[in-house]
Amino acid sequence: MADFNSLVQKAFYLGIGLASYANEKARIALTELEEQAQKVANKMVARGEITAEEARKYVDELVQQAQKKTEGSSQSPCDKEPRLIEIITEEEETAQTSKSNNIDELRNQVDFLQEELRRLKHK
Structure with missing residues (x-):
């Protein structure tokens, strides 16, 4: 019985660890996306293709779209219920x-x- 409890505990901690890792990776990817979008926007402003205000809106829209996609993928119906993890x-x-x-x-x-x-x- 102790082995079963230990296994359940390990599976639980594994799930928490994976969720934390995925969250951190998503946050890093989102930050990188925002930095790249800002660089592109700055280049376009420097060339005179868009204004600074348009560049700010462009970057904000890209970040919002990326956030919606990551939130939408993590909110699938299957994720609302616990999954069985077998190690x-x-x-x-x-x-x-x-x-x-x-x-x-x-x-x-x-x-x-x-x-x-x-x-x-x-x-």
């Missing part, structure tokens, strides 16, 4: 069949205990 090492892979039998047994025990608890509550 399997090479050693565990060979023992996975016996573990799946153990998991079925544990589920049966949990079902039995839940039923027993319901029975005792109704007494």
Whole structure:
């Protein structure tokens, strides 16, 4: 049971770590996009193709579009519910069949205990 708790804890921390990493990468990409857009806008202003106000609007629009795309992709219906994460090492892979039998047994025990608890509550 301690191994199962440890596995769940590791999976949870992995999920949190991946979400944090993805957030940081998105923030870095957004910052880089804003810097590149500002460089392009500055070049266009220097050439006299657009005004400083138009350049500011251009950069703001690009950043807003990028933010909407990153927010939209992270808000898909599948992301609103937790996903099952299974971590399997090479050693565990060979023992996975016996573990799946153990998991079925544990589920049966949990079902039995839940039923027993319901029975005792109704007494």
